[in-house]
Amino acid sequence: MNPVQPAHLARSRSHIHSGGFHVTELFFEVPENYAHPEDGTIRLFARSIKRPEKMIPGISKPEDEPRKPYLVYLEGGPGFAGPEPRGHPVTNRALDAGYTVLYVDYRGTGMSNHIHTDLVLNQGDVNLQVEYLKLFRADSIVRDLEAIRLCLTKSWELEYQKWSIFGQSFGGFVCLSYLSKYPQGLREVFMTGGLAPVKRQPTEVYSALYKKVIERNEAYYAKYPEDEENVLRIARYLTMEEDGFPLPGGGRFTIHRLLGLGMGFGCHGGLDGVHNLILKLISDLDQFNYFTTPTLMALEREVPFDTNPVYAILHESIYCSKGVASNWAALEAARKYDEFINLTKPLHLSMSLPLHGKQRLYFSGEMVYPCFFDTYPTLQPLKPAAEALAKHSGWAEDLYDEEQLRRNEVPVYAVSYIDDMYVDIEAARETAALVKGIKVHETNQLHHNAIRAKGEEVLGMLFRLRDDTLD
Structure with a gap:
């Protein structure tokens, strides 16, 4: 793996927040394209949080404060920025455990030169747009993280230069890429719902996930049986307009968009949230x-x-x-299931499907379909790029190095959710078997967003994995 140069710290400003947190806002510059650093830089944003030691005026000096190693929190996604630190469960627990916590906005998100429609279109033709979008996968993200680590710790004692990382969901995927490419920068790795399906191809991934999506639909209708008719009634109303009803922010309200609400089914409170919206519509x-x-x-x-x-x-x-193109894998896998027929039809056909009797409409999960690029205003101009990207197989490198993971020496601790709707448990077990030395806590009592919904419980599991010994 080619070495990464330290990021350039362009700006830094510290503040004291309520609760005694010292929050430092950091802006870095790194190469937009690590293969061609001469092409220019992009900006990355991060926040570091620490709770300083008690200082006695006139006696204690700032240099007396002990060095605290970093724990870097990596958000789910792809495409989501780091959370606001004061309200996140990891902050207090990690500070209490002796870390300085770093929340990073991935490239293309938040305040890290976030991707928006005009920015993509300004790259040029569709081929150039695809080449640009390729720069925002996990292979670039881990280089960003390593560049930031080298920048922040370059003057530190050697034993403090490695840092810990904590990946939630897609953040766990990034952790596995980091372990594959720059393990020398890592002291330890924590993951929640993030054991990526390293050994599986896109259609295999979605084929497995649809089974769990069906289970969550059945749980939804068992909890709210009246919504079987309510959802059908809303869908019938939507068929009154061939291309759906206009939305306040642009785009159209269609059957596809209605059924896309199932994205939340895999989270604590997700069934209730969808029901509340269905109730408002009815x-x-x-x-x-x-x-x-x-x-x-x-x-x-x-x-x-x-x-x-x-x-x-x-x-x-x-x-x-x-060498692998996704080819709209979620759509292809959906065709194997009669439950998702409404989502596999083009917009003008799905809107005219007969909706009668006791037919049950099944919501989708986190899957992305081509029709979404017709109904969301931000996505509509990006449809040609999305179509080209779905056909693209010329990735410069693999996201994971299985041989490196097999000889891994970095301690890894993971909480894995048996009923996870977004990360198939069997694929997660395959990956856990691949990573040398990993410790995994499996549970069927938590959903995918448990780090938010039940943070103390999840963090307790992780730190027990780290601190408890078997022998």
Whole structure:
């Protein structure tokens, strides 16, 4: 693996936040394309958080404060920035454990030169847009992280220069790429719901995930049986307009968009959140025989494709190795299941499907379909690039090095969710068997977002894996 040069720290500003946190806002510059650093740089943003030792005025000096190694939190996605640190469960627990916590906005997200529609279109023709979007996968992200590590720790004692990383969901995928490419920079690795399907191809991934999506649909209708008819009623109403109903923020409300609400089914509170929105939609039809603006705005907030287009356009590429094109793998895999027939039809056909009797409509999960690039305004101009990217197989490198993972020497601790709707448990077990020395806690009592919903419980599991010994 080619060495990475330290990032350039362009700007740094520290503040004291409520609760005694010292938060430092950091802006770095790194190569946009590590293969061609002469092409220019992009900006990365991160926040470091520490809780300083108590200082006695006139006696203690800043240099007396002990060095605290970094723990870097890596958000899920792809396409999501680091969380606001004060409200995140990792912050207090990691500070109490003796770390300085670093929250990073991946390239293309948040304040790290975030990708937006105009930025992609300004790259030139579709081929140039694809070449640009390829720079935002995990292989570039881990180089960014390593460049930041080298920058922040270059003056530190050698034993402190390695850092710990914590990956949630896609963040765990990034952890495995980091372990594959720059293990020398890592002291330890924590992962929650992030054991990537390293050995599987995109269609295999989605074929397995649909089984869990079906289970979550059945759990939804078992909990809210009245919604079987409510969802059908909303869908029938949507068929009154061939291309759906206009939304306040642009785009169209279609059957595809309605069924896309199932993205939340795999999270704590996800079934309840979808039911609440279905109830609002039905209430509107009961009272007004149309959908009101507040209800439609609530619908728009549920699926983040407009605010986080990277999630939609690069989602399938996180499963692509060298020589592999995704070819809209989620759509292809859906064709094997009768439950998802409405999502596999083109927009104009799905809107005219007969919706009657006891037919049950199944929601999709986190899958991205070509039709979404017709119904979300931020995605619409990016459809040619998305189509080209789906056919692209010329990835410069694999995201994971299986041989390196087999000889891994970095301690790895993972919490894995048996009923995870987004990371298939059997694929996660295959990956765990691949990584030398990994310790895994499996549970069927938590969903994918447990780090947010039940953070203390999850963090307790992870630190027990680290601190408890078997022999």
